[in-house]
Amino acid sequence: MGKSEKLFRKAQNLIPGGVNSPVRFYEPYPFFAVRADGSKIFDSDGYSYIDYCMGYGALLLGHNYSSIINSVKSQLNKGSLFCVPTEKEVEVAELITKCVPCAEMVRLVNTGSEATMHAIRLARAFTKRQKIIKFEGCYHGAHDYVLVKAGSGVAHQGIPLSEGMLDSIVENTLVIPYNDSTLLERTIESNSIAAVIIEPVIANMGLVLPEKHFLYNVRKITQQHDTPLIFDEVVTGFRLALGGAQEYYDIKPDLATFGKAISNGFPLAAIAGKEEIMQHLTPVGRVYQASTFAGNPISVSAAIATIKTLMKNRMIYTKIDNTCGKIVKGIRDSSSSLGLEINVNSLGSMFQIFFSSNLVRDYTSAKKSDVKLYKKFFDQLLKEGIFVPPSQYETCFISYSHSKIDIMNTVESFDNALQKVRS
Numbered sequence: 001m002g003k004s005e006k007l008f009r010k011a012q013n014l015i016p017g018g019v020n021s022p023v024r025f026y027e028p029y030p031f032f033a034v035r036a037d038g039s040k041i042f043d044s045d046g047y048s049y050i051d052y053c054m055g056y057g058a059l060l061l062g063h064n065y066s067s068i069i070n071s072v073k074s075q076l077n078k079g080s081l082f083c084v085p086t087e088k089e090v091e092v093a094e095l096i097t098k099c100v101p102c103a104e105m106v107r108l109v110n111t112g113s114e115a116t117m118h119a120i121r122l123a124r125a126f127t128k129r130q131k132i133i134k135f136e137g138c139y140h141g142a143h144d145y146v147l148v149k150a151g152s153g154v155a156h157q158g159i160p161l162s163e164g165m166l167d168s169i170v171e172n173t174l175v176i177p178y179n180d181s182t183l184l185e186r187t188i189e190s191n192s193i194a195a196v197i198i199e200p201v202i203a204n205m206g207l208v209l210p211e212k213h214f215l216y217n218v219r220k221i222t223q224q225h226d227t228p229l230i231f232d233e234v235v236t237g238f239r240l241a242l243g244g245a246q247e248y249y250d251i252k253p254d255l256a257t258f259g260k261a262i263s264n265g266f267p268l269a270a271i272a273g274k275e276e277i278m279q280h281l282t283p284v285g286r287v288y289q290a291s292t293f294a295g296n297p298i299s300v301s302a303a304i305a306t307i308k309t310l311m312k313n314r315m316i317y318t319k320i321d322n323t324c325g326k327i328v329k330g331i332r333d334s335s336s337s338l339g340l341e342i343n344v345n346s347l348g349s350m351f352q353i354f355f356s357s358n359l360v361r362d363y364t365s366a367k368k369s370d371v372k373l374y375k376k377f378f379d380q381l382l383k384e385g386i387f388v389p390p391s392q393y394e395t396c397f398i399s400y401s402h403s404k405i406d407i408m409n410t411v412e413s414f415d416n417a418l419q420k421v422r423s
């Protein structure tokens with residue numbers, strides 16, 4: 001028995017399901033990581049994998065990226081937690097306001113879930129309304145406000161609603177299909193809506209892109225009804241462009257949430273948006289939000305180094321987008337020569353394969369993908385030394401550390417895996 005298997009058996013007796021986040025489990029057991037560097041992750045049995053999970057999108061620059069690690073190391077020598085304000089918090093807030101179009105003010109938190117929870121509370125207080133609208137298959141974190149018909153692990157496990165949620169909260173979360181602005185308009189007209197929250201590009205039911213004019217229509221409809229629009233940019237922020245999806249599509253929401261790539265692998269998230277809304281947060285306003293670790297100097301140092309690296313070198317985006325394009329082309333070439341019916345959705349440095357002949361444009365079409373084939377594909381890729389997310393309802397991410405050799409090996413391995421899937 002290998003070390004990962006042994007560790008998993010032990011972990012199952014100590015940690016529910018042996019994992020600290022459900023998306024990390026897959027049959028028969030996940031590999032246990034010991035270290036990672038650049039584009040690679042190494043396991044406790046001595047195998048290495050080219051990583052396309054990349055911290056579910058967090059590691060935009062790659063694992064162990066030296067300028068980020070050095071800034072964290074230098075902060076570690078000065079202390080890891082102060083719980084009083086620091087100059088670096090002001091610096092990172094200023095950097096975010098420079099990069100992100102909607103960011104007039106910023107509040108730092110630790111995780112994407114915290115960011116979306118507080119953004120929604122803020123919108124509710126600002127509008128003095130209760131109901132929110134979210135879109136089917138969008139994932140905004142593991143809290144009651146948004147855990148209704150969500151994507152990611154919830155879609156993977158086929159749980160439309162988590163047990164333990166309050167009915168009164170669920171009743172206030174209206175869910176409509178993505179890419180359907182007509183239904184959005186009808187729903188907003190017939191209800192009193194505190195906020196519309198959306199992943200501008202969905203990365204949590206595989207990758208699903210907004211159709212032409214959809215985001216523009218969402219913005220127009222929300223504006224017409226004085227309803228705050230929250231872009232959940234926990235994945236797209238600092239990844240799709242320095243200013244996130246709002247820069248990429250030139251659409252300014254009222255509030256936006258960030259996490260993941262903002263600090264290249266350290267736990268930091270943020271709520272950003274219009275000053276007139278943000279000023280409702282305590283201690284100026286009466287919307288309570290607090291956290292011991294918010295704005296901790298370690299994560300903040302990582303975020304400053306990440307944002308400055310990205311600001312200095314916008315070519316990073318060109319490189320990662322090109323890498324993604326080459327891999328996607330490789331997959332499409334393989335599947336057409338093998339006569340396989342698959343769909344590959346891609347944008348910027350993100351892509352996902354769906355084993356389906358239908359176009360994937362919403363939750364219903366994403367659910368038509370053959371998840372058994374995806375699992376076969378995943379298992380085969382692992383044997384080839386490639387790690388993609390274990391679930392169909394996640395996205396593959398490219399980092400700045402993926403090299404030309406990685407691309408060559410990946411295209412070849414994807415071809416081998418697709419051949420196995422066909423047989």
Ligand SMILES: Cc1ncc(COP(=O)(O)O)c(C=O)c1O
Pocket residue numbers: 056110111112113114116139140141142152199203204232233234235259260
């Ligand atoms: C779009 C989006 N929003 C929010 C979250 C929640 O972030 P966290 O896992 O940091 O709480 C995620 C996590 O994957 C996400 O993809």
